[in-house]
Amino acid sequence: SQQGEEDPQALSIQEGENATMNCSYKTSINNLQWYRQNSGRGLVHLILIRSNEREKHSGRLRVTLDTSKKSSSLLITASRAADTASYFCATDDSGNTPLVFGKGTRLSVIA
């Protein structure tokens, strides 16, 4: 199965800074989703962006999608210590198949 690949693998920033994570994928998609996982817990859905959308906002989150480059980015503005978690992108392959998750970016926000 095709898989989104997040970059960087790990990111450490100070509280109040912005955090940017990237996701690249291989084949055409219908949708791309971002999820968050606190250590040892289940994943929680953050935001979905459709292939015909270029940008979406949700609170302090901003997601962009560039289908020509097959990439997406997740920006967390004014980060907080509570944002410390792993962040995953999930993609389909434009068919009716289950989402495929990347390996994630581990974000550490230092107070």
Next chain:
Amino acid sequence: DGGITQSPKYLFRKEGQNVTLSCEQNLNHDAMYWYRQDPGQGLRLIYYSQIVNDFQKGDIAEGYSVSREKKESFPLTVTSAQKNPTAFYLCASSIGRNSGNTIYFGEGSWLTVV
């Protein structure tokens, strides 16, 4: 509260044993999934089910089995054929299998071979 309940949270398996992880949802979702997560890694799909009495293999189904006798339940059995079962197992569900649907996850089960 609506959600997905996985049990047990921690499970230890001896060599040669089969163990079953429970997953129950009260969200009235048709689709259910099992993922495996190794430390510091992403999620890999084991099995998924779109409807009662039907399920399909994911990317790493060897050594695992599932059943879907009820809409709300999707137990995963880790058989003795799975040679490296130590991992974090996540059950999930969605309204349907369409990729535009949000996937809801349980809190996970840790399986360790002793």
